Amino acid sequence: MFELLGIPPQALFGQLLLGLINGAFYAMLSLGLAVIFGLLNIINFTHGAQYMMGAFVTWMLLNYFGIEYWYALVLAPLIVGATGIVIERLMISRLYHLDHLYGLLLTFGLALIIQGLFRNEYGISGMSYRPPELLAGGHNLGFMYLPNSRLWVIIASVVVCFGTWFVIEKTKLGAYLRAATENPTLVGAFGINVPRMITLTYGFGVALAAFAGVLAAPIYSVNPNMGESLIIVVFAVVVIGGMGSILGAIITGFGLGLVEGLTRVFYPEGSAVVIFVIMAIVLLIKPAGLFGRAA
Amino acid sequence: MVRQFAFATSALAVLAAVPALAQDAIDVKIGVLNDRSGIYSDISGEGSVIAARMAVEDFGAEEKGLNVEILSADHQNKPDVASTVTQQWIDEEGVNAIADVPTSSAALAINEIIRNEDAVFLNSGAATTELTGGACSPHTVHWTYDTYALAHGTGGAMVREGGDSWFFITADYAFGHQLENDTTAVIEEAGGEVVGSVRHPFPGSDFSSFLLQAQASGAKVIGLANAGGDTVNAITQASEFGITQAGQALAGLLMFVNDVHALSLETAQGLVLTESFYWDLNDDTRAWSERYMEEAGDMPSMVQAGVYGSVLHYLKAVEQVGSTNADEVVAAMKEMPTDDPLFGQGEVRADGRKMHDMYLFQVKTPEESEGDWDYYNLLATIPAEEAFRPLDEGGCSLVEEAAAGGAEEPAAEEEAEGEEAN
Numbered sequence: 061m062f063e064l065l066g067i068p069p070q071a072l073f074g075q076l077l078l079g080l081i082n083g084a085f086y087a088m089l090s091l092g093l094a095v096i097f098g099l100l101n102i103i104n105f106t107h108g109a110q111y112m113m114g115a116f117v118t119w120m121l122l123n124y125f126g127i128e129y130w131y132a133l134v135l136a137p138l139i140v141g142a143t144g145i146v147i148e149r150l151m152i153s154r155l156y157h158l159d160h161l162y163g164l165l166l167t168f169g170l171a172l173i174i175q176g177l178f179r180n181e182y183g184i185s186g187m188s189y190r191p192p193e194l195l196a197g198g199h200n201l202g203f204m205y206l207p208n209s210r211l212w213v214i215i216a217s218v219v220v221c222f223g224t225w226f227v228i229e230k231t232k233l234g235a236y237l238r239a240a241t242e243n244p245t246l247v248g249a250f251g252i253n254v255p256r257m258i259t260l261t262y263g264f265g266v267a268l269a270a271f272a273g274v275l276a277a278p279i280y281s282v283n284p285n286m287g288e289s290l291i292i293v294v295f296a297v298v299v300i301g302g303m304g305s306i307l308g309a310i311i312t313g314f315g316l317g318l319v320e321g322l323t324r325v326f327y328p329e330g331s332a333v334v335i336f337v338i339m340a341i342v343l344l345i346k347p348a349g350l351f352g353r354a355a
Numbered sequence: 356m357v358r359q360f361a362f363a364t365s366a367l368a369v370l371a372a373v374p375a376l377a378q379d380a381i382d383v384k385i386g387v388l389n390d391r392s393g394i395y396s397d398i399s400g401e402g403s404v405i406a407a408r409m410a411v412e413d414f415g416a417e418e419k420g421l422n423v424e425i426l427s428a429d430h431q432n433k434p435d436v437a438s439t440v441t442q443q444w445i446d447e448e449g450v451n452a453i454a455d456v457p458t459s460s461a462a463l464a465i466n467e468i469i470r471n472e473d474a475v476f477l478n479s480g481a482a483t484t485e486l487t488g489g490a491c492s493p494h495t496v497h498w499t500y501d502t503y504a505l506a507h508g509t510g511g512a513m514v515r516e517g518g519d520s521w522f523f524i525t526a527d528y529a530f531g532h533q534l535e536n537d538t539t540a541v542i543e544e545a546g547g548e549v550v551g552s553v554r555h556p557f558p559g560s561d562f563s564s565f566l567l568q569a570q571a572s573g574a575k576v577i578g579l580a581n582a583g584g585d586t587v588n589a590i591t592q593a594s595e596f597g598i599t600q601a602g603q604a605l606a607g608l609l610m611f612v613n614d615v616h617a618l619s620l621e622t623a624q625g626l627v628l629t630e631s632f633y634w635d636l637n638d639d640t641r642a643w644s645e646r647y648m649e650e651a652g653d654m655p656s657m658v659q660a661g662v663y664g665s666v667l668h669y670l671k672a673v674e675q676v677g678s679t680n681a682d683e684v685v686a687a688m689k690e691m692p693t694d695d696p697l698f699g700q701g702e703v704r705a706d707g708r709k710m711h712d713m714y715l716f717q718v719k720t721p722e723e724s725e726g727d728w729d730y731y732n733l734l735a736t737i738p739a740e741e742a743f744r745p746l747d748e749g750g751c752s753l754v755e756e757a758a759a760g761g762a763e764e765p766a767a768e769e770e771a772e773g774e775e776a777n
Contacts, residue, residue, distance in 0.1 A: 071571050078563045176392075183653065185397040185617035186587060198597055204567060207595045279595065280560055281587050281617060285393065289560055324564040329527055332556030 074204035075325045076318060081210045083317015084217035085272055089290065090297040090309040091221055092268035095228070098304035099241050099261045102152060103160060105168035107294070108287025109175055110266045113140045114273020115282045116178060119189050129192040129278070133216075136274045137267035144266030148259050171287075178284035186283030195278060209278045216275055220268070221310045228306055237261065241304075296339045302352020312350060383416075383423045383679055385666060386444045388437060388465070389455040389480060391429035394558045394584035397613045398656040399457040399480045401427075405651050406659040407454055409643075410666035419674050426450065430461050437461035438468060445472050451679040452477055452669055455662050459483035459530035469494045473681045477669055479661030482530050482582075482609060484537070484744060487708040491751035494681050496669075496688055498709045499661030500631050502530070503744040505608050506537035508629030508713050508737055511545070513576050513606050519547035521606075522574035524565045524589060526581035527554040534580040534608050550574045555581070562589040563596060570598050582609045587617050594622050611656045615730045620721045623730075631713050632657035632697055633731050639696035654728045660697045665709070668693050701739060705757035706749055713742035 089111060096104045117136040121127040127135065147170065155162045191209050198207040228234040240247045240254050248254045273287075280286055297316055301308030316335050323331040342350060387407050389399035404427045416423045426448065430437035437456065444450035445468075453469065456462040457480025469476045470492040478486060479499045486497045521542055525531040531554070539549050551572045553565045559581075566589065569577045577593070579586050586607050593599055607614070610628040634644035634654045643663075647655045655663075672687035673679055685707075693701045693709065701711040716731035724730065746754055 068571075071567070074567050075564055078561075078567065081563075082561055179392060179396070183397045183613075184392070184394060184400075184584065185613045186584060188591060188617065188619045188622060190621075198595075205597045205601075207597070209595065210563075279592070281584065281591055283584060283617075285584075286560065289558065321564060325568065328553045328555060328565065332559075 070203035072325070075321050077204065077206065078210075079318040079321020079324075080314060081213050081317070082320060083314035084213050085276065085290070085313075086294055086297050086317050087221050087310045087313025088217050088268055088272040088275075089294040090301065090313045091224055091306065092265040092272075093294065093298050094301070094304055094306055094309035095224070095268070096262055096265035097298070098306070099237060100152070100156075100163075100258055101160060102155075102163040102167065102262075104262075104265065105164055105291070106147070106171045106174065107167075107266075107269050108291030109171040110140055110144065110269040110287070111273040111276070111290065112178065112284060112287035113143070113174065114270030115189075115277040115280075115286060116182075116273075116284075117270070118274045118277040119187050119282045122189065123187075129195070129274075132277075133271070133274050137270040140270035140273070141263040141267030145259055145263040148262040152262065153255070153259070171291075175284050175288065182284060184283055184285060186281035186286075189277040189282055191278035213275050213279070217272075220271060221313075224268070225306050225310060293335055296335045300335075300339050300342045300349055302349025305349065305351040305353075308349060308351025380420050380422045381673060381678065382449075383421050383452075383670070383673055384426060384444075384448060384450045385423065385452045385454055385477075385669075386426040386428065386440075386448070386450040387454045387662065388428050388430050388440060388444075389457050390432050391427070393432050395432060395457045395480070395582070397617075397653070398583060398611045398658050399455050399662075402647075402651050402653070402655060402659040403455045403479070403662040405647065406655065406663040407666045409647065410663045410670065414667055414670045416670060421670060421673060423670065430456065430458065432458040432461060434458075434461045434464035438464045441465045441468050445469075445474050450474060451673075451681075452666075454666055455479050455658065456481055457658055459485075459533070460528050462486060463490060463529060466490055466492050466495050469681075473679075475669060475681050475685055477662075477665040479665055480658040483533050484749065485529075485533070487704075487706040488744070488749035488751055491706045491749070491753050493753060494685055495707045496665060496685065496703055496709060497707050498665040499657050500629075500713065501708075501743070502534045502537045504631070504713050504737075504742045505534060505629050506541045507742065508715050509606055509608050509627055510538040510541040510578070512627055512629075512715055512734070513604065514542055514545040514547050518576035518604055518606070519545070520574045521547065521549045521576045521578050522569040522572040523549065523552035523578045523580050524562065524569060525552055525554045526557045526559075526585055528557050530582070531557070531580045535578070538578055538580065538608060555585070557581070558583075558585055560588055562592050565589075566593050566596055566598055570596070570601075570603065574603065576604045576606050578606045578608055580608050583611075583614065586610060587614050590618055590626070591622055611658070612654060612728070612730060613656050615718055616653070616728065620719060620724055620730065623718045624720045626718045627734070628716055628718070629713055629737075630657045630716060631711060632660040633714065633716065633733075634728065635731070636714070636733075643696050664693070664695045664698050667695050668703070704746055705754050706746060706751035707753070708743055708746075708749075710739040710743060712739050713737040 114136050117139050118132040121132045195209040198205050244254045297312050301312035323334040387404045389403055390396045391400050407425050411423045428440045452475040454477040456478055459481045462478050462481035476495040478497045482502045484501045484503045523535045525535045553568055555565055579589050615623045644655055672684045676683045676687050689703045698711040703709050715735040717734050
């Protein structure tokens with residue numbers, strides 16, 4: 061049997077596919093961050109906690125109200141997105157006239173508080189979420205056994221990422237958003253309610269994080285720290301892609317998932333740092349990120 | 356100069372008078388240092404603090420003239436944080452004993468600090484056998500379990516059942532490496548082989564890649580040399596990828612009752628694991644655990660039980676010695692037999708190893724379980740002498756000193772006094 065880079069090609073395909081699945085999570089989360097940063101100029105450190113909330117709300121809907129996964133897929137992002145809107149109205153909106161740093165500190169503090177509250181109530185060991193029947197099985201692809209729940213992650217995230225990109229880049233609503241990013245005063249002068257648009261955009265970004273959380277619930281153990289470890293990597297993805305670039309966030313998300321997946325095969329000890337090494341290199345060569353425009 | 360001398364003398368006189376006054380009430384400060392927010396916070400965390408308080412209460416510290424204060428802090432599973440807190444506690448707070456420390460790398464760091472201080476290290480949560488082996492210290496007592504006991508318990512049982520080829524998924528730090536090494540020794544001794552291993556970043560969340568590598572290896576047993584949330588995630592994902600269904604067995608080399616609780620019996624059923632404590636062992640453990648649960652909300656892990664046992668035994672030793680002098684208290688801890696409702700009767704060996712039986716459990720099926728926290732069937736009781744590494748194999752220097760007899764003791768005492776004067 062021929063081998064590729066020292067491992068059988070079947071195994072390599074399997075690993076690449078897994079990398080792509082992880083990349084799907086990176087893409088969805090970094091997309092939300094990019095949307096929020098693009099319009100609000102806020103570095104939303106609460107993103108990881110909001111992803112965790114998405115998973116927890118999914119778990120709560122099933123265990124407290126008996127509401128199935130498929131409904132949670134819509135409900136959880138709506139609920140968590142609504143909390144995001146409250147946070148934006150009550151707190152973040154007061155910081156727009158200040159430096160980025162204040163928004164960062166506020167959202168970071170909120171993330172710690174939210175995590176602490178969940179940890180206090182549910183402990184750290186986490187809960188198991190039983191996947192719905194349709195996602196419980198899997199397909200044997202010949203080179204690997206692909207669980208339906210993971211296949212679903214790829215499908216759902218590609219749809220959501222493309223949909224978001226399409227709305228922002230190709231529709232009239234997206235044109236308003238992009239215009240408001242460039243010059244909010246001028247867009248406001250044309251009679252568009254910019255503050256409301258900003259609020260809804262934040263809510264949407266948060267809902268994206270929660271959606272990723274729903275997808276994660278049947279795969280990872282639902283626990284209060286699940287977003288903490290992920291969010292740092294996602295920030296690196298956003299930086300590599302270029303702050304605020306929608307397409308950059310999606311492509312680097314999937315791409316870095318693949319790179320990380322390969323590292324797990326060839327040098328697993330390095331898989332936790334490989335993305336940061338890439339980040340450092342990209343920052344040295346292209347400080348604005350791969351898809352970013354220099355300010 | 357003369358005045359300074361006079362001042363120093365009077366200060367010394369005051370100091371000398373303190374022990375006499377302290378006869379009425381000895382101040383004891385115990386710092387519970389563990390993970391309060393990360394992946395080990397359910398198995399240690401606030402629960403260990405509750406267990407320590409229960410030990411103080413059950414010992415009847417106040418009536419026996421001990422004024423015990425319990426402190427707590429988060430070491431975040433980082434050796435540097437653990438070292439800083441320990442040094443600060445000893446220097447500024449006058450802490451006499453540090454309890455728990457569930458992360459091996461942090462425990463080894465603290466072990467080195469306390470070796471040279473007048474303090475005692477009551478380790479419950481860490482796994483590394485180094486604490487009672489090459490790195491053993493005259494101030495350290497290692498209570499609950501170690502990698503040798505886990506490797507021989509779970510590893511030995513799996514090999515006897517025919518699991519003679521292994522692939523390891525190992526947490527990439529001191530604990531994981533050692534657990535893998537110890538289990539490898541057990542497997543090879545029994546004629547089995549290790550076909551491969553992979554080291555994952557700690558803590559991790561996605562194990563699918565490593566599980567796929569394990570699957571490709573064709574090994575009969577996939578050994579999980581990790582703990583807490585890492586083990587839970589790895590087992591959940593192994594079931595998701597159909598690995599267990601396809602016939603490969605999982606060996607969670609270090610598992611706690613909280614992990615089974617998080618996994619749910621559906622996923623965890625049939626797993627074999629080794630623990631030194633389970634709430635439903637006997638009347639004593641049940642009674643204590645009910646009390647604990649009232650306050651903590653969950654059943655205790657063996658680590659929390661170990662904090663109770665070690666703090667209780669420490670307080671007994673302090674009472675007997677009549678002071679918190681670390682050398683004397685640890686000597687008394689090793690001299691006195693141990694006896695508590697959770698671990699029964701036992702002893703602390705010359706190398707600091709606490710000796711008690713270990714238990715091999717199998718996780719019940721959902722049908723067998725009669726309710727919340729009813730998770731284990733007892734497969735076998737492993738006698739202390741078999742469970743832990745023989746005294747002469749650890750390479751601990753204290754063992755030879757103990758064997759050489761008490762001839763050197765007075766010298767050691769003088770030295771200790773000299774240090775105190777400094």
